[in-house]
């Protein structure tokens with residue numbers, strides 16, 4: 001009997017772990033390095049960025065790697081570590097494919113996994129070209145060849161090997177943003193909903209990112225075959241396209257993005273990011 005009770009307590013302890021959600025794409029592998037062992041102070045699940053945002057908002061997750069725009073749509077959210085998904089130039093996995101010249105776009109299909117890049121696409125078209133297309137959803141798992149929109153936004157793994165379409169122009173949104181603003185872009189951050197104790201979680205997430213950065217070659221070797229990439233392509237993606245640290249310049253990029261989003265009514269105005277429990281707060 002005592003043994004059984006011990007087992008029950010263990011089950012309860014596991015069940016009570018905070019629930020953390022991470023992006024299921026290749027881009028997140030360096031951020032979750034080593035988080036699959038028993039010492040991890042939370043349970044970890046993987047999903048599309050838009051789903052993670054919805055689950056955090058509904059209280060189905062306690063902490064999640066959510067699209068940056070969603071941070072500004074939430075109430076009492078806190079950014080709990082300086083680990084993030086960002087870029088300092090071309091990001092490779094966030095692209096708009098144009099079937100018409102960008103200034104002639106009338107319809108834009110948005111990847112349903114996305115929230116941040118969806119808003120970024122609207123911002124770039126409106127602010128740079130004065131174009132405000134009619135929007136439609138590109139469902140997860142659908143083939144973009146079946147979509148007839150003038151322009152199509154793809155993110156994540158499916159943007160890495162897109163099917164061939166007759167595109168007259170392709171924008172890498174990381175590159176377009178950085179060229180336009182001179183600032184880094186932040187796609188996603190680890191965010192906690194109100195009332196969650198996050199010290200141990202933020203420590204573990206920071207530690208995982210640091211370990212991931214120290215082991216990019218090993219992670220690339222493991223992940224590349226699953227994504228039809230060579231190890232060197234995968235390493236290059238992690239090392240040169242993606243950027244995993246939210247520092248002062250990245251914060252400035254996030255602020256600029258938020259102001260542009262608020263200016264187009266894509267986010268409420270008057271929000272200031274709360275950086276919590278981590279070195280970026282200082």
Ligand SMILES: C=C(O[C@@H]1C=C(C(=O)O)C=C[C@H]1O)C(=O)O
Pocket residue numbers: 023025027049050066067068085091093094113114115116117118155156157187188
């Ligand atoms: C760089 C990327 O960043 C992502 C883009 C997101 C978005 O557009 O909402 C959210 C999380 C990240 O996965 C990518 O998906 O390739």
